[in-house]
Amino acid sequence: MAHAPVASDTLHLSARRLRVGVAVALVLLLILGLRLMFVQGVDAAGHAQKAMDERLRSITLTPDRGSILDREGRVLASSVQRYDLVVDQRLVTEEYKRWNRETNSQQVVRLDDDVATLAPILSMDPDELKQRLVGERPYRVVLRGVTPEVKNGAMEVRVPGLLAEPVAERSYPNGAVAGNILGFISDDGQPLEGLEVSQDEQLAGTPGTRTYEIGRDGIRIPNAEFSETPAVDGKDIRLTIDQDVQWFAQEAIATKAAQYNAAWANVVVQDVKTGEILAMADNQTVDPSNPQGTDSLFWRPTSFTQSYEPGSTGKVATFATALEKGGVKPLDEYSVPNQQEFEGHIINDSLPHATYDMTTAGIFTRSYNTGTVQVANSVDTATRFDFMEKLGFGQPIDIGLPGGNQGILAPPDQWDGRQKYTTMFGQGYTVTSLHTAQMFQTVANGGVKMQPRLIDSYIDADGIEHRADSGEGTRVYSEQTSQEMLKLMEGVVQEGTGGDARIPGYRVGGKTGTGQAAGAGGYDGHTTSFTAVAPLDDPRFVVSVAVHRPQGYWRDWKVTDTAGQVMGYLLNKYNVPPTDAEPQHYDVFTEEPQKRPW
């Protein structure tokens, strides 16, 4: 039993150790318990939320902006995937380490070497590139709108801090063709002009969101929380524009404007039966990819924004109203002097001529002002004004483009004494080329005015088309007046001022006009125009051409050939067969001969 006390001591010691151990364990457990209590009890929701926030990613799903198509569905504007290369300059140093994938080792790389590799890929000057990479800014755009290939190439270089941000860029594959109608958007995607602005609501679509949890490696955790509100893509817009006709008209009018060095010139092509606009061409057109390269006058169709005094083209309204309401017949006889006084106002013609005995049609053909006033006096001013209004003069034309010009047509009670007469031959009020085209469309379409249409339909993302309704046509003139007016217009092409608009095999009608253009100090220029209708047997197209402030002598100006070219192209493209029908215009003079000096 001598060992008993030792054993007791050992036992005592191990018991103490045990107690200490248990105490330490208890303390640790207590700390853990407290921590657990704090985490789970005091702010459980907060911590769970924090953890969730770490894992949860929410991204905005950008909708695709709708495309703009021409009448045959060819793309005029669409969105494409591009990248903005941006850099966090704080990460770019003169030298940095990078993992070499081939040797599987860290490698020291000089910035200059990377810049030298990167510059040709981005087609940038190396110095400029380096200047953009180096600095203190956390965000700096290196290059905007690069293609996916370039972006992939640039990312391969692995410059630290260089990132690619996906952006949608607008592509206008036809460049300046119809650029004035399409408009354009800014670098950061804000619509700035044309249909891009006015139809933004339809084109833009609605953004969606996607929320999901990711693991440490950035890969989505399957079966974890996930929610998605899909983005609704914007609608496509189908226009009534024909890109081929638009191009042809742009070339034709540019040729004409260059010939006369005009301030601006335009062509409007309209379908007679439907009012659809096939082309709105200007002598210069903005390329939506580079709007700064073009004068802002040409950012919108001048046929929509620029109004001018139409001159003799306006006589179409005067004669049609006289035929409709004044009891005038196309072969009524008038004595037409060179100069004539009406209520103290002396009206004269642009060129001196002998006094002729002429028909109503003859006055229209030769566009004599003195005769026009005699014809126009068959109806009162109020009626004449009423019909001008019905034709749409002085009223805005809604074709879905922003900022149109409605022209100026004052009511008759505000007219001065002279204006009663000047309005008869197309002065004292202003219209745009679109107004003029609309007037000819009305007269050619059996007297029924169709609302001009530019937007044919909206196409949903699922392909369903919604036709943009433009309502029924409104009758302005009778069928008979319309038929008579077409023959009057044919006379202009056959016997009058529009000879160059003739197209072999077809019956073509039209009316020329030269109005004075008002400048800062009164009238100091002209707008010369011609509007053609064809084929007269069954009118299909209206082509209205206007050239503003042409240079040179007014008698040399001629735009009839341009209208003829565009009309010929249209008839050919739309497979309108020639009829070889004889012209059916009226006699100009009441007695033979019909050919007399002007």
Place this chain on the structure above:
Amino acid sequence: MTAQPHRPAMQQPNLTDGSAARQLTPAAPWRPAAPSESGSSTRRRTPLSVVPAPLPKTGRGFIALCAMMLIAALGVVLAVNITVSNRQYDLVTLRAEHTDLTQTNERLTQQAEHLAAPQNLAAQASSLGMVMPGDIAAIDLGTGAVTGQATAADAENKPTDFVAAPSVPHGPNQAGAEPDEKPTAQDEAATPAPAEPEFDPAELNGGSIPAPQLQTPGR
């Protein structure tokens, strides 16, 4: 001893006695099982013997089965989970591939659109020596009547080129222009441009391209 007492039929309780219910046909009198042919008195009784007690059920097999099923289920769940996770990676790869293809498609579409732009077509046609058409004539297929008088195209009537070719923003990277210098070089290396065909004067017959081969009638 073996003979069972014969229960007489009248001992059968009359179930309907005293009730209004119709009496059922009397049940067949109960009989004992027919005695065997050899005669019940001669049959020997099986001697009683000690039967070995059945083995006690341990339940081990059942537990093993349950465990196996559990493990199998866990294994399946694990496998499914691993597969799903791996598919997630595949999905990322496929998505990248999809993006890639979409972008390639987009680029090619853009190039096609660029080439189809009216002014580019006109320029191409013009460079091939094409000119604007002359007047046209039409044949009415119903009546055979010819209207209009077709005229030859004027060799000098080339399309004008006031409308510039679509511009390419952000330098030469835009579609339309060659997409990139490197791929182009590779493409050219991969597919050599077809050699310009050469024709002998007989084939050309005075023209710049050979006349189409016509089938000789009666051949």
